[in-house]
Structures are given as C-alpha cells and as structure tokens.
Amino acid sequence: MLDLILCVDDDPITLMLCKKVISKASFSNTIITAKNGEEALEYFNSIINKEATKELPQLIFLDLNMPIMDGWEFLDNFSTDKYAEVNSTKIVVLSSTIDPEDHEKSKKYPMVIDFLSKPITTNMLTYLESKIQL
Structure with missing residues (x-):
C-alpha cells in the first residue's frame, strides 16, 4: 500500500x-x-520551499485536458531542474483521450510509467502494483 x-x-x-x-x-x-497542473506544482513548491511539512506523493494520477495548466504543461514544468528533488515521483497519465500521439508523447517523460484510459478501476490498480513495487 x-x-x-x-x-x-x-x-x-x-x-x-x-x-x-x-x-x-x-x-x-x-x-x-x-484541480489542475498549477495547483499540483504549488503543492510541490511547498515541499521544496519547506513551507509546510507535506509529504511527497509516491504516485500521481494526471489528467491531460484541464484549464489553467494542463497535464502537458505540468509535465514540462515538473521535468525541469527546479523540481529535481521531487520529480522522482512516478506518474500515471489517466486520460479520456484516444489520440495515439498523446500516448507516444507521454513516453518522453521519464517519470511517466503508464498511460491509462479513464475511469480508474480496481483492475488498473492491481496492474499498477507490479509496476510500482508496493
């Protein structure tokens, strides 16, 4: 767990x-x-800046299509040196997109371990357990 x-x-x-x-x-x-990539980055900024005693998530489920900051913008920011101390967190893209280019694009980000279709299911979690080594 x-x-x-x-x-x-x-x-x-x-x-x-x-x-x-x-x-x-x-x-x-x-x-x-x-609710969006910007809120997620704010969470990681608070860890980096030690503003609060927040834990580092072990896994992120990330949607791609969101307002304010979408999943791609989050990944672009999260991949930078600024987030080097926290971007070892594994990410599963969980999206309703069926575009194969999105799936291929996600492979460019080393922290993305999988690309799954919404909605999340218990079978998905069972499958991910082996990838995450719980």
Missing part, C-alpha cells in the same frame, strides 16, 4: 471516483487532489 497519492483532474466526479476506487482497493493510505 502506498502512503500518499496525488490525483490531478479538473472534474470533481473523476476525483471522487479516484478516491473511492483507491480507498476500496486499499491502494493508498491518503489521497490528495489538485
């Missing part, structure tokens, strides 16, 4: 479903959420 997961998605129903499925599967002790 993971200690902490961050779910980044602008849809409150998707976030609620993520929390419910992850809790039901006993996949993580704690689930935190962000």
Whole structure:
C-alpha cells in the first residue's frame, strides 16, 4: 500500500471516483487532489520551499485536458531542474483521450510509467502494483 497519492483532474466526479476506487482497493493510505497542473506544482513548491511539512506523493494520477495548466504543461514544468528533488515521483497519465500521439508523447517523460484510459478501476490498480513495487 502506498502512503500518499496525488490525483490531478479538473472534474470533481473523476476525483471522487479516484478516491473511492483507491480507498476500496486499499491502494493508498491518503489521497490528495489538485484541480489542475498549477495547483499540483504549488503543492510541490511547498515541499521544496519547506513551507509546510507535506509529504511527497509516491504516485500521481494526471489528467491531460484541464484549464489553467494542463497535464502537458505540468509535465514540462515538473521535468525541469527546479523540481529535481521531487520529480522522482512516478506518474500515471489517466486520460479520456484516444489520440495515439498523446500516448507516444507521454513516453518522453521519464517519470511517466503508464498511460491509462479513464475511469480508474480496481483492475488498473492491481496492474499498477507490479509496476510500482508496493
């Protein structure tokens, strides 16, 4: 079981479903959420700047299509040296897109371990357990 997961998605129903499925599967002790990439980066900034005693998530479920800062912009920022001390966190892109170019593009980011289609399911979590080495 993971200690902490961050779910980044602008849809409150998707976030609620993520929390419910992850809790039901006993996949993580704690689930935190962000409505877009900017909120997620603010969370990591608070860790880097030691503004609060926040934990580093062990896994991020990241949507691609969001307002303010989408998943691609988050990945571009998170891949920079500024986030070097925290960007070892594994990321699973969880998106409704069916564009194969998005899947290929996600492979350019070393922290992205998989690209899965919404909605999240307990079978997905079982599959991810082997990739994350719980």
